[in-house]
Amino acid sequence: MKQTVAKLLIVTSAIVVLCILAVVISHILINGLPLVNLAYLTTDPDISWGNPVGGIRSTVWVSCYLTVIALLVAVPIGVGAAVYFTEYAKVGAFVTALRFAVESLAGVPSIVFGLFGYALFVISLGLQWSILSGGLTLACMILPTIIRTSEEALRSVPSAFREASLSLGATRWQTIWRVVVPSASPGIVTGIILGVGRAVGETAAVMLTAGMSLGFPILPTQPGRSMAVHLYTLAQEHIAYDQSYATAAVLVLVILAVDAAASLIRRRTST
Amino acid sequence: MQLLASGSAVVIILIVAFVLANGVPFLVKTGLAEFILGTTWDPTADEPSYGILPMIVGTGLATFGALAFAVPLGLACAIYISEMVKSAIASVLRSAVELLAGIPSVVYGFFGMVLVVPFIRDVLNSRIGGYSILAGSIVLAIMILPTVISISVDALKSVPVSYREASLALGANEWQTIAKIVLPAARSGIIAAVVLAMGRAIGETMAVAMVMGGVKAMPGASLSNSLFKPLQVFLEPGRTMTATIAMEMGYAAPTHKQALFAIAVILTATVLAFNTFVHLALHRKKLRQ
Numbered sequence: 023m024k025q026t027v028a029k030l031l032i033v034t035s036a037i038v039v040l041c042i043l044a045v046v047i048s049h050i051l052i053n054g055l056p057l058v059n060l061a062y063l064t065t066d067p068d069i070s071w072g073n074p075v076g077g078i079r080s081t082v083w084v085s086c087y088l089t090v091i092a093l094l095v096a097v098p099i100g101v102g103a104a105v106y107f108t109e110y111a112k113v114g115a116f117v118t119a120l121r122f123a124v125e126s127l128a129g130v131p132s133i134v135f136g137l138f139g140y141a142l143f144v145i146s147l148g149l150q151w152s153i154l155s156g157g158l159t160l161a162c163m164i165l166p167t168i169i170r171t172s173e174e175a176l177r178s179v180p181s182a183f184r185e186a187s188l189s190l191g192a193t194r195w196q197t198i199w200r201v202v203v204p205s206a207s208p209g210i211v212t213g214i215i216l217g218v219g220r221a222v223g224e225t226a227a228v229m230l231t232a233g234m235s236l237g238f239p240i241l242p243t244q245p246g247r248s249m250a251v252h253l254y255t256l257a258q259e260h261i262a263y264d265q266s267y268a269t270a271a272v273l274v275l276v277i278l279a280v281d282a283a284a285s286l287i288r289r290r291t292s293t
Numbered sequence: 294m295q296l297l298a299s300g301s302a303v304v305i306i307l308i309v310a311f312v313l314a315n316g317v318p319f320l321v322k323t324g325l326a327e328f329i330l331g332t333t334w335d336p337t338a339d340e341p342s343y344g345i346l347p348m349i350v351g352t353g354l355a356t357f358g359a360l361a362f363a364v365p366l367g368l369a370c371a372i373y374i375s376e377m378v379k380s381a382i383a384s385v386l387r388s389a390v391e392l393l394a395g396i397p398s399v400v401y402g403f404f405g406m407v408l409v410v411p412f413i414r415d416v417l418n419s420r421i422g423g424y425s426i427l428a429g430s431i432v433l434a435i436m437i438l439p440t441v442i443s444i445s446v447d448a449l450k451s452v453p454v455s456y457r458e459a460s461l462a463l464g465a466n467e468w469q470t471i472a473k474i475v476l477p478a479a480r481s482g483i484i485a486a487v488v489l490a491m492g493r494a495i496g497e498t499m500a501v502a503m504v505m506g507g508v509k510a511m512p513g514a515s516l517s518n519s520l521f522k523p524l525q526v527f528l529e530p531g532r533t534m535t536a537t538i539a540m541e542m543g544y545a546a547p548t549h550k551q552a553l554f555a556i557a558v559i560l561t562a563t564v565l566a567f568n569t570f571v572h573l574a575l576h577r578k579k580l581r582q
Contacts, residue, residue, distance in 0.1 A: 025468035035369035102297030123302035129568040131496025141311040223397025226498040
């Protein structure tokens with residue numbers, strides 16, 4: 023009896039979790055997708071008359087720009103760190119401290135990253151509110167994601183690969199970059215994709231470092247408004263629900279694509 | 294290589310250094326007690342006052358509410374994934390949870406505005422149009438579910454199969470085995486899941502900023518004393534520490550900015566303390582094994 027009730031409750035809660043996911047995604051897509059079309063994606067937003075009209079072209083551009091800069095900085099550092107942790111690091115206080123730093127970094131709230139980016143990049147380094155400030159802040163944020171997934175991928179490379187390469191006379195360096203990293207590359211790419219998802223969706227930190235202005239930045243020293251920040255400002259206006267739904271739908275589509283890509287790679291490598 | 298690996302350490306040291314450098318002088322000048330226990334936050338007045346107790350209460354209530362929803366639901370879901378289903382269904386559920394974790398917080402915030410807030414307004418008759426601590430709790434609960442579920446699943450899966458077999462062999466049924474053997478054995482991992490989820494809830498910014506109404510007063514200050522006050526307060530608007538930083542940073546004057554950095558000092562210290570606790574708890578367990 024007790025067992026039946028408990029099992030029933032447990033099954034129900036699993037169904038509830040699935041329903042929550044379904045409701046969130048379907049509500050946004052059903053209300054937002056009909057408003058998304060080519061014109062929406064290729065015209066700039068226009069808020070000059072109070073009620074926002076136009077599309078989201080410049081915000082899409084800013085989101086991509088920020089993400090590329092974040093990846094250019096975070097991927098080399100993150101993959102390098104993961105290689106160090108898996109291939110070189112010995113057990114010791116230094117390595118434990120570094121691991122703890124990665125863990126802590128993953129737990130820092132995004133608004134604190136925003137304040138940090140504001141104090142360091144925007145003010146101290148004089149970069150102003152700019153794509154560069156925003157991209158560098160995002161790089162710090164996605165670093166732990168990239169390190170963790172790359173590390174996991176590198177660890178799953180069989181040690182026989184390393185031994186075979188070393189026994190053929192390859193140096194340690196050649197073994198790592200020609201054998202180990204290439205075989206771990208699907209996992210590393212998964213980490214990068216997850217980093218893209220985080221960078222595109224981030225709002226608080228970007229708002230404080232890249233600004234909210236609606237221009238179309240060409241140089242990385244210019245400010246800009248990303249899709250996520252755009253959604254926040256639209257939603258705060260309380261009048262632009264159509265526009266907000268459409269922007270939210272585009273964001274959800276990006277996240278769905280990111281998730282699909284990541285699981286596709288994972289499935290292909292696990293079989 | 295070592296230099297690259299030190300990158301994260303450098304970043305975390307820089308974060309702590311910059312937040313402290315900008316926030317601590319203000320804390321010293323105002324006095325920590327006055328800052329934390331002060332009940333009035335009015336940095337733009339002629340005689341500004343900087344008390345963040347209403348926001349600490351707002352953060353605390355929203356987090357508590359979120360845990361009240363998310364921990365039972367998430368733990369049950371984790372038990373289902375780890376103990377009760379075949380791997381195919383489990384992997385579908387796990388990828389659903391992953392997807393839930395990937396949705397940006399601003400989208401959750403917007404979802405809360407268009408669905409959760411009107412629901413509270415219409416069904417529960419909240420005072421100011423549904424923007425309330427409860428709305429924040431519900432949205433936060435959805436956002437921390439993935440943390441609760443995935444770390445609990447890991448904890449449950451790390452319980453050796455022989456424990457389960459021994460329990461079943463002694464005649465315990467499946468539920469007795471889960472409740473009396475598996476859950477207690479996974480206790481430290483489950484506690485870690487709850488503490489990490491709590492850290493996420495405290496640090497979450499945009500979603501709570503969008504659905505809690507942003508009122509600066511102490512939550513529930515206008516309520517008359519009654520038996521139901523602890524429940525009624527969840528229907529009141531409020532604001533969190535994180536939301537205050539996000540909403541005011543754009544227009545803050547220099548001293549006001551320092552006050553916002555001081556909030557970040559408190560926030561970072563809390564969240565890092567939680568993470569350290571989890572790190573130590575899990576690390577100790579590894580050593581024991």
